[in-house]
Amino acid sequence: MRRGAWVLVWVTVALVVSGCGDAVRLAARYRAEQMIHQAERAEREARLGQARPDSATLLRLRENFLAVRQAIPPPYRRASDAPGALVPLTLLQAVGKAELHGVRLALQAGRPDLALEQAEWLSAHAEGDILTRRKADFAVMGALRQMGRYDDAIAQMHRMLETYKLFTPRAGGEEDALLSVPELMVNTRLEQGDEAGAAKELEYTIAYYQKTLREPNSPALEAQVRSLLIRTYLEQGNATAALTELAGLDKLVASNPEFKSLEPEVHYSRARVRSLVDKTPDEAIHLLDRVAADYPTSPYGARALLESAVLNERHKRFEAALDRYHAVINLYPGDQRVAPMALFRQGMLEEQAGKWESAKRTLESIPVKYPASKAAAEAPITIALRYASRNDKPAALAALSRAVLTYDELISRDSTSAFTTLYRWNKLRCQLPLGKWQDGLKTVDEMLVKDKGHPYTAQALIEAARIAKSHGQPDRGAVYLQRYLEDYPKSPLADRVRKEREAMLR
Amino acid sequence: MRITVSTAVSCAREAIQDFRLHEYLPFGFILATQFLFLILALNLGAPWGMGTVGFLARNIGGDAISHYPTFFLFLPNLAAWIEAFLYTVAGSFLIPLAIARILEPSDAALQAPGAVLARVKRSILPVLVGGILTVGALAGWQYLLPKGPGPLIRSLAGGGFLGETLYWLLGVLIAYAISVCFLCVPIVAVQDGRGFAHSLLGGIKRSLAVFPFSCGFVVLFSLPAIIALYVTQVFGRQLVSQMRPEVMAVLLFAYVVFISIGTYFLYAATTRLLISGRQEEA
Numbered sequence: 001m002r003r004g005a006w007v008l009v010w011v012t013v014a015l016v017v018s019g020c021g022d023a024v025r026l027a028a029r030y031r032a033e034q035m036i037h038q039a040e041r042a043e044r045e046a047r048l049g050q051a052r053p054d055s056a057t058l059l060r061l062r063e064n065f066l067a068v069r070q071a072i073p074p075p076y077r078r079a080s081d082a083p084g085a086l087v088p089l090t091l092l093q094a095v096g097k098a099e100l101h102g103v104r105l106a107l108q109a110g111r112p113d114l115a116l117e118q119a120e121w122l123s124a125h126a127e128g129d130i131l132t133r134r135k136a137d138f139a140v141m142g143a144l145r146q147m148g149r150y151d152d153a154i155a156q157m158h159r160m161l162e163t164y165k166l167f168t169p170r171a172g173g174e175e176d177a178l179l180s181v182p183e184l185m186v187n188t189r190l191e192q193g194d195e196a197g198a199a200k201e202l203e204y205t206i207a208y209y210q211k212t213l214r215e216p217n218s219p220a221l222e223a224q225v226r227s228l229l230i231r232t233y234l235e236q237g238n239a240t241a242a243l244t245e246l247a248g249l250d251k252l253v254a255s256n257p258e259f260k261s262l263e264p265e266v267h268y269s270r271a272r273v274r275s276l277v278d279k280t281p282d283e284a285i286h287l288l289d290r291v292a293a294d295y296p297t298s299p300y301g302a303r304a305l306l307e308s309a310v311l312n313e314r315h316k317r318f319e320a321a322l323d324r325y326h327a328v329i330n331l332y333p334g335d336q337r338v339a340p341m342a343l344f345r346q347g348m349l350e351e352q353a354g355k356w357e358s359a360k361r362t363l364e365s366i367p368v369k370y371p372a373s374k375a376a377a378e379a380p381i382t383i384a385l386r387y388a389s390r391n392d393k394p395a396a397l398a399a400l401s402r403a404v405l406t407y408d409e410l411i412s413r414d415s416t417s418a419f420t421t422l423y424r425w426n427k428l429r430c431q432l433p434l435g436k437w438q439d440g441l442k443t444v445d446e447m448l449v450k451d452k453g454h455p456y457t458a459q460a461l462i463e464a465a466r467i468a469k470s471h472g473q474p475d476r477g478a479v480y481l482q483r484y485l486e487d488y489p490k491s492p493l494a495d496r497v498r499k500e501r502e503a504m505l506r
Numbered sequence: 507m508r509i510t511v512s513t514a515v516s517c518a519r520e521a522i523q524d525f526r527l528h529e530y531l532p533f534g535f536i537l538a539t540q541f542l543f544l545i546l547a548l549n550l551g552a553p554w555g556m557g558t559v560g561f562l563a564r565n566i567g568g569d570a571i572s573h574y575p576t577f578f579l580f581l582p583n584l585a586a587w588i589e590a591f592l593y594t595v596a597g598s599f600l601i602p603l604a605i606a607r608i609l610e611p612s613d614a615a616l617q618a619p620g621a622v623l624a625r626v627k628r629s630i631l632p633v634l635v636g637g638i639l640t641v642g643a644l645a646g647w648q649y650l651l652p653k654g655p656g657p658l659i660r661s662l663a664g665g666g667f668l669g670e671t672l673y674w675l676l677g678v679l680i681a682y683a684i685s686v687c688f689l690c691v692p693i694v695a696v697q698d699g700r701g702f703a704h705s706l707l708g709g710i711k712r713s714l715a716v717f718p719f720s721c722g723f724v725v726l727f728s729l730p731a732i733i734a735l736y737v738t739q740v741f742g743r744q745l746v747s748q749m750r751p752e753v754m755a756v757l758l759f760a761y762v763v764f765i766s767i768g769t770y771f772l773y774a775a776t777t778r779l780l781i782s783g784r785q786e787e788a
Contacts, residue, residue, distance in 0.1 A: 023553040024553045031551040
């Protein structure tokens with residue numbers, strides 16, 4: 001009897017220890033978390049030592065995260081697991097977290113190919129966990145964008161919108177990241193200079209939001225989708241539709257006190273609609289100024305002030321516009337969305353008012369204050385163009401030389417910035433009038449590697465072919481055109497480029 | 507009982523000088539068990555660690571605390587419960603055994619064959635009840651501390667590092683004072699070898715009689731353990747988030763060693779103190 005009891009105790013202990021129950025997978029989850037913690041620590045230490053670790057360091061740090069999947073390979077779920085069982089789910093999410101860290105580091109190291117491979121692996125091994133698959137698919141999308149495979153990235157975005165259901169937010173809570181995808185699709189097309197594609201994506205976006213609104217949703221989600229739909233209509237310039245949706249949103253906000261946080265957006269959208277509908281801008285400007293005054297801490301306060309300035313400028317009310325640009329810069333210096341643009345417009349207005357020295361100082365300050373902005377990419381070349389339009393050739397050439405240096409600094413400051421392609425393109429535009437055609441061709445070669453597939457690279461290739469030919473190197477020019485045909489086979493210019501290439505080879 | 511400070515000092519000195527391994531071994535057994543617990547706690551990444559200490563932690567604190575590094579924030583609490591269990595349940599046999607071995611050279615009755623074990627067996631129940639009463643009183647204090655006295659002393663100290671330190675110190679000192687009230691229960695149970703009520707009540711009475719001296723012993727012998735405990739309890743979160751979380755387990759290793767040796771010295775010194783008191787009375 002006594003011996004029997006001991007045997008029972010030992011069998012129970014052995015079963016617990018050897019994996020009956022969840023001990024094995026819980027231990028694996030713990031190991032995964034331990035490895036992630038150590039990898040994060042190593043990354044923190046590397047970033048403390050080097051403000052901007054180089055790609056070799058980043059890839060070495062990535063190895064620490066990759067080791068998690070190697071140590072704890074799939075499958076994480078057993079056939080006997082109940083649906084939604086906590087242990088396999090949290091184990092998968094722990095390994096998924098390590099994989100996503102790996103994707104992030106690969107992207108930062110400029111190796112989107114590695115990031116894509118890893119994100120696709122995670123998406124395929126999500127074992128039915130929607131959250132992990134969603135995250136993996138977002139990572140796939142990011143990798144495709146960085147690789148310059150914009151069409152594939154947009155196809156991925158479409159797939160995601162069709163596959164995943166939106167998460168219900170808490171009242172006034174954060175938006176589901178999926179809701180930012182439609183805007184991203186439009187921006188991707190716009191970045192490529194593809195206006196028609198952007199318009200098509202806007203249509204798709206509207207259809208997607210409308211379809212979502214037809215489904216039963218929580219009021220919080222409905223409010224978010226409706227406000228996005230209004231934004232898209234405004235983007236499209238469809239004031240009537242925006243106004244209709246605005247009425248719906250207004251009603252929703254009025255009936256739910258917890259949506260009070262949406263008020264600034266409602267008022268801002270109403271003002272934008274007025275600016276599209278009214279023949280005179282007075283009412284729209286008044287409404288925008290009211291939004292800025294009533295909601296100074298809301299992002300819509302900053303946007304309203306900028307919008308009001310732009311509207312004043314468009315209607316030649318330069319003094320009022322300048323005042324508002326000043327206000328944007330002084331009140332929202334940290335708002336990367338509005339401050340760089342306000343500073344750029346301020347410079348342009350100063351130039352128009354004949355205050356060239358002040359305008360030049362303003363434009364020169366943009367790359368220093370807001371290096372990761374479109375305004376920073378435009379300001380240096382704008383200074384040179386303004387000198388040229390004043391027929392001051394020596395000053396224009398000096399400004400071009402300074403602009404090349406500024407672009408080099410901006411690129412080396414953040415080689416993974418979304419604006420690097422524009423920096424390189426503008427650098428090329430500065431190098432050519434300076435007569436530095438060999439440096440220009442080097443810039444194009446760099447774009448071929450780093451900005452493959454981008455519309456600016458397409459333009460740069462045609463430009464490079466022309467330069468090479470004009471400097472007695474038609475073979476090199478033909479190579480550039482060949483690359484154009486390989487990288488942009490669907491381009492409407494393809495036939496013309498083909499003919500030009502053949503002419504160069506003759 | 508007339509005891510002077512110099513007697514108490516002599517008892518403490520003698521307890522240290524007369525350290526004997528076989529007297530300490532019962533405490534060593536508790537220490538070995540605590541070591542095993544900490545080794546298992548450091549190996550939750552292995553199924554045998556997760557299946558034992560991990561299983562215990564999940565059942566006490568839920569799934570959230572069986573994650574890394576959160577587990578190490580919970581470890582001092584888990585170790586405290588294990589310590590309380592070992593010193594109360596296993597200690598109801600092992601502490602009287604150690605005390606009987608300390609008393610053996612000066613007690614002729616204990617030198618007879620089988621007398622030590624017989625006296626220890628008779629002591630188990632009063633010592634166990636005394637231990638449970640101690641744990642109950644400590645739990646009551648732990649419940650009360652954050653309700654009134656803790657926040658009061660924290661706000662009087664102006665919060666911050668000093669406030670946290672004084673809060674912790676108040677908690678520890680009162681907890682030790684409570685333990686000291688039951689300290690003599692096992693000694694009286696083994697020394698007199700009489701019934702349950704005599705051992706328990708007599709033990710509490712003698713504990714109160716030698717209270718100032720035992721408190722001095724506690725501070726003296728537990729000082730290294732108190733320092734280790736202070737670091738784990740006051741700086742626990744920083745240790746886990748800013749250093750290696752495993753540092754917490756290393757500090758707990760140090761703590762259990764210090765507390766094991768300190769407890770042995772405490773009982774050895776207090777036993778000598780009670781013997782001296784009786785001799786003085788006689």
